[in-house]
Amino acid sequence: MKKERDDKERGLLHEAFRYALSLSHNRESAEDLVQECWLRLYSRYGTVLDKRILFRAIRNRFIDIYRKEKIEVVDADLDPVDDKDLEMEIEHRFETSRIHGAMGALHPEERELLFLQCVEGYTAQEISDLTNRPRGTVLSLVHRARKKVLHLLKKESECNVLPFSRRKTV
């Protein structure tokens, strides 16, 4: 029973860390965020077993810090590109490090939305509920974020002098 609870808490901590990482894009900041929110919830409720509550606490704390420190995030240049074509083109060139670089160039809110959609598998409505944004805004932000990542990945591929050939659909 105790081990089960411990495993659950460990799993939740890793999930929370990934979410915090999607917001801060910095390991240390993410760890600090998780630790602070976890301990705060622990002292208030005596336990932390609800992922949504933990995510919300992390999100609120991040927003507080973000507002206070006025973190500057530089917008990546965006050329008009066709997502689907581009996705296919760079599919085989993907590397974790490149994704890392591309995600780092996003606004925290864009990273968060991509994380919630791609990793947590939340629907637009669920993301809308969690982030207190209208569903339409969530959809357009997700679209914009995906486009931005794809663009950055394309740029990265070009810089690495690797042939950037269009893949044929089978």
Place this chain on the structure above:
Amino acid sequence: MSFLTESIERYYSSQEMDERVVDRILSGGKRKRRIALVRRYALAALLALSVIGAGLEGGRYILVQKAFEEVAANHLKAESPAFLTDDFGELEHQLSSLGMPLQPEAEWFSERYALVGGKYCSLLGEPAAQVKVRDNATGGAATLYIVPRAGRVALLRDADRKAHGLSTRAWREDGRFFVLAGER
């Protein structure tokens, strides 16, 4: 699922928090939980003590009132003292089995009241001296009880109240408890 979704998912899934940090957070959480529990117990104990304290204070209030009513009722009976004297030393000799000095040390008392006499009595079950005094200001009579601070009397505190239409005052002096009732 698009490649981008898969890539992002793979990227984040590969990110794990350092196990040392996880251990630190979990142990910190347990410590916080212990602190929270201790705080909760301390609060409960404080609450219980407050209730007990309030109960004790309420009990004291009732006890003082009971003492006041007993003294006031006996004053209204206007019984004559068994020993007539204007000297506290003499009265102490007469009521020697009480084994305590009878003269109050409070200056306001000696300035205003003169001894008439006294007798054995009891207050709240404790042996006491019932002393008749004269109010120098009005010439009226007043009754003073002197009782050792023992038993339930030990719980009593200083107070000024009305009982049976009379002004009553209680105060403590060196192991003795005094209750004075009269028309002031």
